[in-house]
Amino acid sequence: METGLTVQQAADKTGLSGHTIRYYERIGLIPSIERAPNGHRRYSADDIGWIEFLKCLRSTGMPIAEMQRYVELEQEGDATLPGRLALLEAHRRRIKAKMRELNSFLERIEGKIGYYQEMKKQQMN
Numbered sequence: 001m002e003t004g005l006t007v008q009q010a011a012d013k014t015g016l017s018g019h020t021i022r023y024y025e026r027i028g029l030i031p032s033i034e035r036a037p038n039g040h041r042r043y044s045a046d047d048i049g050w051i052e053f054l055k056c057l058r059s060t061g062m063p064i065a066e067m068q069r070y071v072e073l074e075q076e077g078d079a080t081l082p083g084r085l086a087l088l089e090a091h092r093r094r095i096k097a098k099m100r101e102l103n104s105f106l107e108r109i110e111g112k113i114g115y116y117q118e119m120k121k122q123q124m125n
Contacts, residue, residue, distance in 0.1 A: 003044075004034060005042065005044075006043075007040075007041050009043070010047070010051065013048055015055070029054055029067055029068060030054070031071065057070070057091070
């Protein structure tokens with residue numbers, strides 16, 4: 001009996017497309033995927049967790065090249081912990097800066113909404 005998820009099942013579980021998952025594997029972001037006797041990929045729970053982490057990194061704007069560097073460091077073992085930590089801390093700084101920028105934009109948009117709501121109220125009177 002085969003264990004693990006197919007590409008399509010992994011895609012359904014993670015919300016990524018099968019194409020994206022296969023691409024991530026091809027460029028080295030998802031190393032060592034087990035294969036069924038028929039050669040089809042089989043994704044374990046650990047693989048799904050890893051794909052979810054990659055999704056998090058990509059969704060927060062980490063470039064693919066930086067994700068590849070992170071995977072390289074991860075595969076090299078515990079000696080690379082400082083490098084992985086530095087990479088994630090730099091990414092966190094970028095995310096926080098982007099969040100500050102987005103919050104600033106949101107405040108401007110909310111101000112404009114409030115202005116229009118007030119104008120609408122005055123027109124109704």
